[in-house]
Amino acid sequence: MAQITLLEAVTQALAHELGADPRVVVFGQDVGVNGGVFRATEGLQKTFGPERVLDTPLAETMIAGIAVGMATQGLRPVAEFQFMGFIYPGLDHILNHAARYRNRTRGRLSCPIVYRAPFGGGIHAPEHHSESTEAIFAHIPGLRVVVPSSPARAYGLLLAAIRDPDPVIFLEPKRIYRAAKQEVPDNGEALPLDRCFVLREGTDITLISWGASLKETLEAAEQLAEEGIEAEVIDPATLKPLDIHTVIDSLEKTGRCVVVHEAARFGGLGAEIAAQIGEYAFDLLKAPVQRVTGYDTVMPYYQLENNYLPDTEQVLTAARATMDYPGEGAK
Amino acid sequence: MHKPRMHLLASFDIAHLQYLDEAGRATQELPDFATPDTLLAFYRQMSLARLVDDRAVKLQRTGQLGTYPSSLGQEAIGVGTGSALEKSDVYCPYYRESGALLERGVKIEEILAIWGGDERGQDFRHAREDLPLCVPIATQLLHAAGVAFALKYKREQLDEPPRVAVASAGDGATSKGDFHEALNLIGVWKLPAVFVINNNQWAISVPRSAQSASKTIAQKAIAAGIPGLQVDGNDVIAVRSAVADAIERARNGEGPTLIEATSYRLCDHTTADDASRYQPEEEVREAWKREPLIRLGRYLRNEGLWSDEQEGELQRELAEVMEKALRAYSERAKDKPTAMFDHLYARLPEAFLEQYDQLAGEQ
Numbered sequence: 118m119a120q121i122t123l124l125e126a127v128t129q130a131l132a133h134e135l136g137a138d139p140r141v142v143v144f145g146q147d148v149g150v151n152g153g154v155f156r157a158t159e160g161l162q163k164t165f166g167p168e169r170v171l172d173t174p175l176a177e178t179m180i181a182g183i184a185v186g187m188a189t190q191g192l193r194p195v196a197e198f199q200f201m202g203f204i205y206p207g208l209d210h211i212l213n214h215a216a217r218y219r220n221r222t223r224g225r226l227s228c229p230i231v232y233r234a235p236f237g238g239g240i241h242a243p244e245h246h247s248e249s250t251e252a253i254f255a256h257i258p259g260l261r262v263v264v265p266s267s268p269a270r271a272y273g274l275l276l277a278a279i280r281d282p283d284p285v286i287f288l289e290p291k292r293i294y295r296a297a298k299q300e301v302p303d304n305g306e307a308l309p310l311d312r313c314f315v316l317r318e319g320t321d322i323t324l325i326s327w328g329a330s331l332k333e334t335l336e337a338a339e340q341l342a343e344e345g346i347e348a349e350v351i352d353p354a355t356l357k358p359l360d361i362h363t364v365i366d367s368l369e370k371t372g373r374c375v376v377v378h379e380a381a382r383f384g385g386l387g388a389e390i391a392a393q394i395g396e397y398a399f400d401l402l403k404a405p406v407q408r409v410t411g412y413d414t415v416m417p418y419y420q421l422e423n424n425y426l427p428d429t430e431q432v433l434t435a436a437r438a439t440m441d442y443p444g445e446g447a448k
Numbered sequence: 449m450h451k452p453r454m455h456l457l458a459s460f461d462i463a464h465l466q467y468l469d470e471a472g473r474a475t476q477e478l479p480d481f482a483t484p485d486t487l488l489a490f491y492r493q494m495s496l497a498r499l500v501d502d503r504a505v506k507l508q509r510t511g512q513l514g515t516y517p518s519s520l521g522q523e524a525i526g527v528g529t530g531s532a533l534e535k536s537d538v539y540c541p542y543y544r545e546s547g548a549l550l551e552r553g554v555k556i557e558e559i560l561a562i563w564g565g566d567e568r569g570q571d572f573r574h575a576r577e578d579l580p581l582c583v584p585i586a587t588q589l590l591h592a593a594g595v596a597f598a599l600k601y602k603r604e605q606l607d608e609p610p611r612v613a614v615a616s617a618g619d620g621a622t623s624k625g626d627f628h629e630a631l632n633l634i635g636v637w638k639l640p641a642v643f644v645i646n647n648n649q650w651a652i653s654v655p656r657s658a659q660s661a662s663k664t665i666a667q668k669a670i671a672a673g674i675p676g677l678q679v680d681g682n683d684v685i686a687v688r689s690a691v692a693d694a695i696e697r698a699r700n701g702e703g704p705t706l707i708e709a710t711s712y713r714l715c716d717h718t719t720a721d722d723a724s725r726y727q728p729e730e731e732v733r734e735a736w737k738r739e740p741l742i743r744l745g746r747y748l749r750n751e752g753l754w755s756d757e758q759e760g761e762l763q764r765e766l767a768e769v770m771e772k773a774l775r776a777y778s779e780r781a782k783d784k785p786t787a788m789f790d791h792l793y794a795r796l797p798e799a800f801l802e803q804y805d806q807l808a809g810e811q
Binding site for chain 1: 538540567568570571572576577579580584587590591592593594595596597598599601602604605606613625626629630632633636787788790791792793794797798799800
């Protein structure tokens with residue numbers, strides 16, 4: 118079986134659901150003839166026709182809003198925003214409507230929508246093309262926020278997102294769109310939402326990350342292993358609702374935790390994870406939960422983006438400090 | 449200075465439709481649907497809408513209802529629009545819509561529940577696929593575009609019968625990007641959609657003249673490549689005629705229409721507002737002379753179709769309908785607090801069970 122990239126796994130999942138469910142429609146800017154600016158929808162219009170894979174006019178509010186109307190009438194819209202930085206005109210519809218329709222109508226109407234968007238830095242793109250603002254969406258009641266970190270998880274989680282009866286923000290880490298290949302059978306098998314994935318087992322420290330920064334996190338785990346420190350690496354994948362149980366189970370073994378994310382630190386999901394660990398597992402902790410994150414700055418233009426993004430060395434430094442806690446300076 | 453020669457690429461006209469003038473006189477031959485029975489039904493429904501609004505405002509004033517947006521003076525738009533839809537069409541309302549909601553079979557007690565702070569009001573028992581009342585301005589127009597897409601898609605791909613999405617909005621909504629983005633899309637995708645704009649001249653305190661330099665709202669359709677028409681929104685026959693024609697075209701695959709219905713907001717924006725701060729007294733006095741209910745009543749009386757006796761009988765009947773609805777509204781037990789979790793997701797994720805139990809424990 119051919120090996121495919123995360124990007125190709127997205128295409129494979131979209132094609133599978135378009136084939137399996139006549140209610141599924143895929144639309145956005147340039148997703149049709151051009152197959153999307155990253156080619157995530159390559160070939161879909163040709164296979165499934167322009168009635169089901171549609172180029173929209175250039176208006177993000179519209180893309181977000183029509184998905185709501187389509188979903189209320191039984192379709193399964195999959196809407197693409199070209200980059201996460203351009204979702205915000207549509208936020209009104211995502212926050213005020215997609216996330217609330219089921220509740221507002223007491224279950225009469227619902228919004229089984231997938232809003233897809235590439236996110237994160239590291240590809241030397243222009244301004245507004247590199248941010249990670251998943252925390253904004255995770256804060257909204259009624260939404261799911263899902264981030265895949267491998268071709269297999271992109272395929273399985275996107276299938277699950279499209280089949281889910283509620284709105285999902287599906288954020289694709291574009292830095293690793295083509296970074297690694299994997300065999301991903303096109304068997305239509307979804308992966309579970311609302312569940313963490315344990316990517317590496319370990320007994321000394323728990324490293325939590327998602328999306329592209331799992332690359333650096335896993336690299337750090339390998340390096341730590343050479344130093345005799347066995348790190349457990351957890352990918353929450355569904356950032357909301359968060360499966361804190363898997364995290365706590367891990368802390369039962371390790372008692373130490375570092376959260377790694379590209380997004381700015383203040384109010385980022387590292388804060389939520391650290392707070393929940395404090396609430397549910399304070400007694401398990403041998404050291405404070407550390408965060409390795411982007412700075413609380415505007416995402417810089419690309420010449421400085423690598424100074425902004427967490428690197429392997431920062432993860433190692435935080436992990437070692439957590440292992441050494443309280444450290445030599447402690448009395 | 450040399451003046452370059454140019455040639456005309458395109459030019460447009462905007463038509464205005466009226467059947468009944470202010471005095472209730474027919475200005476042209478009435479359309480076929482305007483039988484005595486239909487006109488009497490319009491009169492009844494407009495009277496009911498006015499009564500519902502009047503009682504709702506009184507309920508708010510006496511602390512029995514939250515903020516309420518009356519449609520006083522604009523009943524012809526709601527009734528004219530609502531009566532033009534087939535049952536299977538999908539109505540996408542904004543929030544000032546008593547007449548249309550009643551036409552769609554929404555119960556008075558449901559309308560009261562919504563403004564009485566109870567989401568169960570939006571669970572329309574007799575309009576299952578209609579969209580709920582929409583509070584954020586103009587957003588429902590994009591939802592309506594999506595609904596229209598879905599209806600067209602289901603007709604073409606899934607062999608379902610032809611249906612139409614009909615949406616409403618106020619004049620202020622036409623200043624928003626959502627309005628223009630929706631209009632643009634229904635035009636370029638030729639969707640079965642009809643947008644009805646209630647131009648009641650006021651967006652809270654901002655008059656129509658301060659909203660747009662455009663001579664009419666109807667002409668905003670031109671840029672989207674779709675037909676735009678202005679109707680006398682105080683003439684229920686004109687509203688019904690224009691909306692029904694537009695729906696028929698949409699149903700036949702001939703595309704969408706924008707209809708501007710001109711009227712006047714003879715009430716506050718909502719019960720939280722005081723229109724006397726900004727509506728000129730003289731203008732309001734003049735507007736009362738053009739309002740839709742008196743106009744239709746005059747026509748009916750001139751035609752010998754209506755009398756003081758019938759009016760008295762109607763008011764007694766409607767008062768009973770209203771009383772029954774008020775009882776249903778006030779006797780309904782408050783929703784249980786955990787309802788706020790029950791419809792958040794199809795199935796409450798495990799992550800929120802602790803919060804659910806916490807709230808349930810406080811009950």
